[in-house]
Amino acid sequence: MPVTMKDVAERAGVSASAVSRTFTEGASVSPETRRKVEQAADALGFRPNALASSLTTGRTKLIGLISNNFRNPVFLEVFDLFTRALQDRGLRPLLINLTDGDDPTSAIRLLRQYSVDGVIVASSTLPAGFAKAFRDAGLPVVHSFGRFDAATEIHVVGIDNVECGRMAGEALLGRGYRRIAFLGGPEEATTTQDRLTGFSEVLSGRSDVDFSISFASAYSFDAGRIEMTNQLMVDPAEVYFCGDDVLSIGALSAAQSLGLRVPDDVGVMGLNDMEMARWQNISLTTIRQPVGQIIECSVDLVVTMIEDPERLPEARLFPCQVVERGTLRPAR
Amino acid sequence: MPVTMKDVAERAGVSASAVSRTFTEGASVSPETRRKVEQAADALGFRPNALASSLTTGRTKLIGLISNNFRNPVFLEVFDLFTRALQDRGLRPLLINLTDGDDPTSAIRLLRQYSVDGVIVASSTLPAGFAKAFRDAGLPVVHSFGRFDAATEIHVVGIDNVECGRMAGEALLGRGYRRIAFLGGPEEATTTQDRLTGFSEVLSGRSDVDFSISFASAYSFDAGRIEMTNQLMVDPAEVYFCGDDVLSIGALSAAQSLGLRVPDDVGVMGLNDMEMARWQNISLTTIRQPVGQIIECSVDLVVTMIEDPERLPEARLFPCQVVERGTLRPAR
DNA sequence: TAGGTGTTTGCAACCAGTTGCAGAGGCGAA
DNA sequence: TTCGCCTCTGCAACTGGTTGCAAACACCTA
Numbered sequence: 001m002p003v004t005m006k007d008v009a010e011r012a013g014v015s016a017s018a019v020s021r022t023f024t025e026g027a028s029v030s031p032e033t034r035r036k037v038e039q040a041a042d043a044l045g046f047r048p049n050a051l052a053s054s055l056t057t058g059r060t061k062l063i064g065l066i067s068n069n070f071r072n073p074v075f076l077e078v079f080d081l082f083t084r085a086l087q088d089r090g091l092r093p094l095l096i097n098l099t100d101g102d103d104p105t106s107a108i109r110l111l112r113q114y115s116v117d118g119v120i121v122a123s124s125t126l127p128a129g130f131a132k133a134f135r136d137a138g139l140p141v142v143h144s145f146g147r148f149d150a151a152t153e154i155h156v157v158g159i160d161n162v163e164c165g166r167m168a169g170e171a172l173l174g175r176g177y178r179r180i181a182f183l184g185g186p187e188e189a190t191t192t193q194d195r196l197t198g199f200s201e202v203l204s205g206r207s208d209v210d211f212s213i214s215f216a217s218a219y220s221f222d223a224g225r226i227e228m229t230n231q232l233m234v235d236p237a238e239v240y241f242c243g244d245d246v247l248s249i250g251a252l253s254a255a256q257s258l259g260l261r262v263p264d265d266v267g268v269m270g271l272n273d274m275e276m277a278r279w280q281n282i283s284l285t286t287i288r289q290p291v292g293q294i295i296e297c298s299v300d301l302v303v304t305m306i307e308d309p310e311r312l313p314e315a316r317l318f319p320c321q322v323v324e325r326g327t328l329r330p331a332r
Numbered sequence: 333m334p335v336t337m338k339d340v341a342e343r344a345g346v347s348a349s350a351v352s353r354t355f356t357e358g359a360s361v362s363p364e365t366r367r368k369v370e371q372a373a374d375a376l377g378f379r380p381n382a383l384a385s386s387l388t389t390g391r392t393k394l395i396g397l398i399s400n401n402f403r404n405p406v407f408l409e410v411f412d413l414f415t416r417a418l419q420d421r422g423l424r425p426l427l428i429n430l431t432d433g434d435d436p437t438s439a440i441r442l443l444r445q446y447s448v449d450g451v452i453v454a455s456s457t458l459p460a461g462f463a464k465a466f467r468d469a470g471l472p473v474v475h476s477f478g479r480f481d482a483a484t485e486i487h488v489v490g491i492d493n494v495e496c497g498r499m500a501g502e503a504l505l506g507r508g509y510r511r512i513a514f515l516g517g518p519e520e521a522t523t524t525q526d527r528l529t530g531f532s533e534v535l536s537g538r539s540d541v542d543f544s545i546s547f548a549s550a551y552s553f554d555a556g557r558i559e560m561t562n563q564l565m566v567d568p569a570e571v572y573f574c575g576d577d578v579l580s581i582g583a584l585s586a587a588q589s590l591g592l593r594v595p596d597d598v599g600v601m602g603l604n605d606m607e608m609a610r611w612q613n614i615s616l617t618t619i620r621q622p623v624g625q626i627i628e629c630s631v632d633l634v635v636t637m638i639e640d641p642e643r644l645p646e647a648r649l650f651p652c653q654v655v656e657r658g659t660l661r662p663a664r
Numbered sequence: 665t666a667g668g669t670g671t672t673t674g675c676a677a678c679c680a681g682t683t684g685c686a687g688a689g690g691c692g693a694a
Numbered sequence: 695t696t697c698g699c700c701t702c703t704g705c706a707a708c709t710g711g712t713t714g715c716a717a718a719c720a721c722c723t724a
Contacts (some may be wrong), residue, residue, distance in 0.1 A: 002444065002447075018591075047441055047445050051386055051446060051447055051534065055387075060383065070408060070415070072408075073405055073408060075408065076404075079402060079427075080402035080403060080429065080431065083402070083429035092426055092427075092446065093426070093427045094394075095411075096415075097415035099416065100416075110424070112334065113380065114383060115334075115383055221607075221608075225612065246559050247352075249611070252613060257613075275358055275403070276405075279553050279581070280589055281584060281585040281588050281589075281613075285426065321497075
């Protein structure tokens with residue numbers, strides 16, 4: 001059923017090499033031969049088998065796209081943008097869902113079996129060592145939304161979470177909040193740790209600020225709602241800087257259920273600026289992470305690494321900014 | 333860098349065939365040879381190249397997963413479940429984002445270049461002819477969330493949207509609503525057409541019911557909010573059956589912005605029961621579509637078709653059910 | 665010991681392409 | 695006409711596996 005080079009060669013009255021050459025950029029073919037081959041190929045509907053050619057060229061144009069965050073709404077944008085950015089460059093995403101377990105070995109085995117040209121790890125919760133395992137296996141890898149590390153051994157594209165923490169701290173101080181809480185994601189998530197570091201840096205040491213810390217069990221609506229409920233029932237702060245937008249929405253839901261008004265009784269600030277944050281019935285004040293830029297840059301970087309595997313690892317961090325909406329009281 | 337069969341054969345002191353056979357289920361190898369090969373393979377970290385073997389076996393274990401709905405939150409669950417269901421069966425999803433244009437030809441070309449074993453079209457908005465193009469190209473295809481068609485030419489797994497429309501109509505009548513509106517997705521979407529058919533069937537012809545119809549421009553929050561605002565400003569109904577959950581949330585937001593209370597002033601009913609519908613600050617009364625079952629079944633079906641390409645097409649439809657939450661007044 | 669049976673093994677051809685190399689052909693200059 | 699050069703083409707070997715076939719071998723029976 002599938003039509004091969006040989007069929008085309010036969011119909012065009014040329015050798016198989018000639019067919020291969022007309023489909024290879026920069027190969028030497030006369031206009032006449034090219035015409036005959038193209039005509040035959042069109043008539044038969046021929047397309048070279050990418051897998052067969054990968055055997056000799058060593059390139060499959062497959063990119064492993066790995067994530068463990070499938071349930072966070074921010075990933076709607078992430079998947080949409082990644083698949084399109086890859087498609088635009090003639091690359092195909094081979095998706096790996098890491099929900100069960102975070103051991104890279106089976107993923108590595110799989111990706112090598114399919115000879116992927118490169119790997120993108122898209123996750124803000126996986127440890128840096130995870131992506132490193134791919135590099136050690138000889139696969140070009142970029143960690144998107146990963147943690148910046150001064151002694152970086154792999155390419156990281158993302159944001160400076162410590163700086164985001166500072167930004168949040170200053171935004172809250174600037175609005176006159178003094179009883180301030182950090183409601184993080186899981187304590188072991190590097191993003192949570194880093195944001196807390198920056199946040200504390202700005203707030204602790206100020207005698208006029210009452211600063212408290214808690215952690216939700218996951219970056220999820222339910223976890224945010226549960227932890228926020230606990231906090232509000234025991235000793236409520238004036239404002240909560242939450243681990244991310246979905247946690248924030250859980251927190252908003254908790255406040256609402258307890259009959260508190262936002263932002264009058266309690267303030268909430270998120271991080272990500274996912275699409276839902278601007279929905280008018282949520283209207284979350286948050287910090288925008290430039291997801292589109294991070295993804296474009298990640299794909300560019302993985303392409304660069306494929307071309308130059310020896311390239312030294314680098315971190316590319318993008319600035320974030322506060323997005324004003326309705327869950328904090330206005331700046332003074 | 334990558335280790336091949338030949339390397340293993342050499343180290344184990346056997347032929348390449350022996351290596352191939354130890355990795356092929358059901359092939360004849362003595363325990364002694366198998367042991368030697370496995371030992372050598374482990375030592376070298378060998379895994380057979382799936383792409384090379386696909387040349388002779390004709391199987392890649394790649395499944396094309398095509399969608400045009402990347403931005404609808406229901407797809408968070410859909411992608412998570414699809415990727416896991418495929419992984420569980422040793423299959424790999426090759427993702428195609430169809431956001432730009434709905435012409436199947438380039439997708440077909442691509443999937444044939446990668447010799448995918450089968451294709452899953454996951455979309456409730458693509459026309460039936462779309463999936464059919466894949467079948468015509470000789471690719472086993474299943475249309476998930478597709479439209480049931482009595483003269484079906486391709487496998488469809490989904491729900492009976494006409495029945496869902498009826499179910500919604502009866503639920504609303506049962507609660508005593510009499511000024512009832514249908515707020516569909518795009519008029520050309522088959523899901524919208526079918527749901528409207530069932531809904532009208534129940535409501536039209538009843539002299540005590542005032543029934544109106546409108547359509548949003550897309551299955552999205554913004555489209556739902558805009559259309560609902562239009563409706564509420566001109567001639568509000570008592571209750572709106574919306575095209576899907578995300579439209580419903582847009583509609584809820586519109587009602588809220590206009591100062592209407594839900595469900596006291598206006599009712600909203602959705603369809604899908606995506607995860608967000610049960611978030612307490614949304615608490616959407618909706619019709620549950622058994623997404624998990626649909627996906628498991630789709631994957632099973634594509635596997636079956638790969639094994640038996642001559643199998644006649646069938647439709648597998650799953651029953652839906654109304655999920656009681658807070659956006660309709662209670663049943664009498 | 666010869667013959668029959670069944671298992672295991674390697675050879676070689678094959679899958680669908682790519683590519684180095686050598687030779688064919690065309691063309692202009694000497 | 696001959697030579698040199700350049701472009702184009704096909705052969706054949708190669709990519710990393712699989713598999714039909716026949717030979718080698720072990721084992722059992724008569």
